Amino acid sequence: MIKTYIFPIILILCSFTSDNGLKIITNKLYSICIPAEWEPMSGMPGDGINPGERDINGFHLFYWAWSTPIKNIEDIPKTIGIDIQSYQKTDNKTLSVEEIEQLEMSLISSPVPVKKNNIWPTKEQKRFFIIKDSKEMDGKTVTYRTYYLFKQNKNIVHCIKISLRNNLAEQSEINEKIKEILDSFNVK
Numbered sequence: 118m119i120k121t122y123i124f125p126i127i128l129i130l131c132s133f134t135s136d137n138g139l140k141i142i143t144n145k146l147y148s149i150c151i152p153a154e155w156e157p158m159s160g161m162p163g164d165g166i167n168p169g170e171r172d173i174n175g176f177h178l179f180y181w182a183w184s185t186p187i188k189n190i191e192d193i194p195k196t197i198g199i200d201i202q203s204y205q206k207t208d209n210k211t212l213s214v215e216e217i218e219q220l221e222m223s224l225i226s227s228p229v230p231v232k233k234n235n236i237w238p239t240k241e242q243k244r245f246f247i248i249k250d251s252k253e254m255d256g257k258t259v260t261y262r263t264y265y266l267f268k269q270n271k272n273i274v275h276c277i278k279i280s281l282r283n284n285l286a287e288q289s290e291i292n293e294k295i296k297e298i299l300d301s302f303n304v305k
Contacts, residue, residue: 138153139151146270146273147203148302150301154185156184160182175207175208177204178202179202195282196282197280199298200280205272212274221278227251232247233246242266243267244267246264248260260284263279264277
């Protein structure tokens with residue numbers, strides 16, 4: 118009887134992780150590869166595979182967020198988070214990448230103007246990063262880097278954001294990991 122269940126369990130585990138320490142997340146909108154140790158952020162519905170959905174300000178929004186595990190306070194400076202917001206107008210009219218980029222940039226609060234730095238260009242995606250200062254709960258100011266990827270698929274515009282502290286982002290192996298994650302993003 119145990120033998121009957123072992124093979125399907127092995128198949129499920131193999132389809133969820135790959136041999137290079139990444140797990141492939143596939144849902145109704147897209148697929149993306151993230152590090153195997155990452156986990157859904159609190160507030161994500163279910164097991165975190167499928168995005169949550171809500172209507173807000175004329176948009177039907179699909180939201181999905183994962184991050185490195187935070188077990189204690191020492192993990193916070195090393196945290197990397199990914200957030201995918203997929204925007205669709207509630208009237209199903211077409212959206213443009215520029216509209217959503219402008220919306221996302223308007224949501225950034227920073228005491229100084231934010232400069233966009235284009236990175237890893239592709240034909241079908243817009244990619245850049247910004248660096249901004251943020252006041253922490255203890256009153257200290259910390260510099261963060263957020264990588265953006267915008268991709269349109271029919272009447273949905275996907276906005277992928279990967280955020281981390283800037284000093285962590287300056288490490289070449291972290292930059293390679295982020296590029297690998299962004300390169301893996303595919304829409305359905």
